[in-house]
Amino acid sequence: MITAWTSLFVATAGSRLQPAASSEAATARYFASIRNQPLLLLAFLAEMPKGGDLHNHLTGAVYAESYLRWAAEDGLCLATTTMTLVAATCDAAAGQPPVTAVLRNATLFNQAIDAMSMRHWNPALNGHDHFFATFGKFGPPSDKTGDMIAEVVARAAAERISYLELMLTPDGGAAAQRGRAAGWDPDFGRQRDRLLAGGFQDVVAEARRRLDVAESRQRALLRCGASDSDPGCRIVVRYISQVGRAGVPEQVFAQMLAGFEIATEDPRFVGLNLVQPEDDPTALRDFSQQMAMLDFLHAKYPGVQIALHAGELGEGLVPPEALRFHIRESVRTGHARRIGHGGGVMYEDDPLGLLREMAA
Ligand SMILES: [Zn+2]
Structure with a gap:
């Protein structure tokens, strides 16, 4: 790993010394040299300027962890049968604990995140319905x-x-x-x-x-x-x-x-x-x-x-x-x-x- 990072550094530093016209070629050469090395490829792609993201659903781009945090701040509850955030009178015994309690319960917290996202999704099941159903679990229309x-x-x-x-x-x-x-x-x-x-x-x-x-x-x-x-x-x-x-x-x-x-x-x-x-x-x-x-x-x-x-x-x-x-x-x-x-x-x-x- 140390060797890998060193070679990345050398390549990056070296490319800075090149005239601007050849920096693209140097980057292309470096990219070709590491494209079969997943860890170096990851580092390269993380640093790569990516321009514009033209297809971004705002509510889908926010992580379930954030919805849960905001729901706790707003005093919402989690309906555990559907793992949906709801504005109601919370009652843990009736399957509707306050989200503040969910944040202290690692098992329930993780179950909620899995239901509100594609994390840990079982590809043998119906991903289409699970994906579209997540949008209905993020709670009432918010000011967030x-x-x-x-x-x-x-x-x-x-x-x-x-x-x-x-x-x-x-x-x-x-x-x-x-x-x-x-x-x-x-x-x-x-x-x-x-x-x-x-x-x-x-x-x-x-x-x-x-x-x-x-x-x-x-x-x-x-x-x-x-x-x-x-x-x-x-x-x-x-x-x-x-x-x-x-x-x-x-x-x-x-x-x-x-x-x-x-x-x-x-x-x-x-x-x-x-x-x-x-x-x-x-x-x-x-x-x-x-x-x-x-x-x-x-x-x-x-x-x-x-x-x-x-x-x-x-x-x-x-x-x-x-x-x-x-x-x-x-x-x-x-x-x-x-x-x-x-x-x-x-x-x-x-x-x-x-x-x-x-x-x-
Ligand atoms: Zn889309």
Whole structure:
């Protein structure tokens, strides 16, 4: 191990003496020399500048340990049958101990973390359902967004990432609520007019206000501006409004409209993305309608970027018909500039043609 670290140091120090033009070649030579040595490769990759992280679900990027710590601070309980954080009257005898007690019980603490994450996951079981179920265990909607951003940017700095785009629900659910209250009119133009006429700007203002509060909290936690500020303060952060694709059409449309409006008014928001399982029955049923909504709204707000989850599906998860068009339709009708996940691309009709189209 000592030899390994020494050779890394020599290689790094040596490369500093090279003219700038050859440093890339020196790095490539060093990389080639250690690529089959896992420990040196780990050290090399840890130090490597990684640029931007463009696909980051904020609530999924926070560790279960943090949710448990915040829940203890907020006096929440852990419902042990489902390992879900709940705001209620805690009662250990009724299977609902206070999280403060969970933090003192190593066995329960570890069981909670395993349930709230993919740690120790048994790959023989259903990882899809376990993964998506974790998001429902993180407790009631919280005011911890600033704490979450602080955790994620501090880690990003330590991992040599310089830019983050974080997916979040910026308005605390206000747009979805407006949508449900408005009901559904399948004429997208009328539906948009109705929402905008009904004070929809309040949703935009609420999203901006919440982000102001969160960023202020993040900066305070990381001491941004002080001489001992956390390196996370230097990360450039932008946000993507998420839209829950498993919702009813009036809810999905209102969340999309909010995403476009917010990105138009606040430069911290760079676009929107659809989240939740692509194989959810409502998401499957409404897929083409949701793409048509994006097509309509894109024409109204052509400057707002769209990234979409598509091709998260695999053989055996859904009937083969659902595998043949989601990525193509996301690109052509949904105007996605980026596809998230996309592992199912080879199940699409004419996959090579689609890949060429996306690369163009
Ligand atoms: Zn994703």
